[in-house]
Amino acid sequence: MLVNKPKIVILGAGYAGLTTVARLQKSISASEAEIILINKNDYHYETTWLHEASVGTLHHDRARYEIASVIKKNKVTFIKDDVVEIKKDEQKVILANSEVAYDYLVVAIGAVPETFGIKGLNEYAFMITNINGARKIREHIESQFAKYHDKDKKDPYITIVVGGAGFTGIEFLGELVNRVPELCKEYDVDPANVKILCVEAAPTVLPGFDEELVDYAVKLLKKKGVEFHIGTAIKECTETGIIVSKGEETEEIPAGTVIWAAGVRGNPIVENGGIETTRGRVKVDKDLRAPGESNIFVIGDSSLVINEENNRPYPPTAQIAMQQADTCAKNVKALLRGEQHLAAFKPDIKGSVCSLGEHDAIGLVFGKKLMGTPASLMKKVIDNRALFMVGGAPLVVKKGKFNIL
């Protein structure tokens, strides 16, 4: 047994980080290296389920599980702490309560909301970021319903604005339209007084996605009460609502809740660590190392991979994050064993599915369009597969989605 074993340090226990750990703990022996996983919580959450927890259609405990339940304790040391700084010249990571040296570093601390410097968003808007963020959104919406009185119809409490009609905004709306009737019943609110607005700067909902599928989603959401403001950009968020612009015109829209779901950028800790980034994301080499760094891998939403077919970055997704984790784990193992050849990451994009509430969805999977129940079933299969890839069948049994009707 080596006295001073090489240290593989993984930052972040999201899809990218936890999948890397799952692969490494299977493929290397305890005597070969020490694997250290650092995450700010002692649980992993399914980021892809946070829209459900935010609305309250899924309890937030259903969307998370203990990290300890999926790691092999003889191989992996887990540290619950906040990563504060990466000091690459000293090969160490500064945490809120200690510091950790590394021989190999895997950076997988995800993304943060992109606010484009828009005034008031950080102060007044809610963002779908993590379990606590989701809890705050759910509680806030409920409190707005509790404060509302039908007699004053101008009351903006139950006007909810969603900024951004990308996948996150649309999935959130899909849950919200199903939850609102329950909230109305619970808080004696006339459903006719609830306003749900979706404000999207681009000329279409889900820009770039298949038109027929977008049309299906828009019709369904409109039928359930969503008012779309397309080609309209949020310019400011205030204590009482938002200011939008459409062409030359500016309008103030009062709202009790503003959800900002207009994109993400890489976690700033990465660029603050002196690693070159674009919108906070590291344009990684083919082997997933940061350019010029021999022992630092960057994966998941902190990284940027170019699609050579159109020379544009792949959208950051859990799908890519988990695939990168496979290649990253192989490459860390190769370096550890002194091998010269590292594998090149090749994304295998199987498609995308956008949920529209628990029992509806749209999707393009293996080039095939899906709508309604088949798409919704596919989404559950994808959700369960992500659990399986980290924790096998026991985790699927514990946390999986089986409510198919």
Ligand code: FAD
């Ligand atoms: P994350 O999964 O976000 O994990 C990052 C981890 O790092 C977290 O555990 C976090 O706590 C930890 N962390 C962050 N900062 C620190 C710090 N300073 N110190 C310590 N730990 C830290 N993608 C899909 O492919 N399919 C989908 O259906 C889908 N649905 C989505 C739905 C929603 C509502 C959202 C918001 C996103 C969705 N995505 C989807 C995108 C997907 O969730 C992300 O691309 C994916 O989570 C990226 O994985 P990651 O491991 O890089 O980051």
Ligand code: NAD
């Ligand atoms: P996004 O970048 O995909 O969409 C953001 C939307 O906000 C865009 O349509 C943009 O035009 C709009 N926008 C930007 N500024 C605006 C403004 N000032 N006012 C109004 N609208 C504005 O971001 P997202 O939806 O948060 O998704 C982030 C990533 O996560 C993407 O890669 C996405 O593919 C992925 N994701 C995937 C799924 C899924 O596969 N089911 C679900 C959620 C998120």
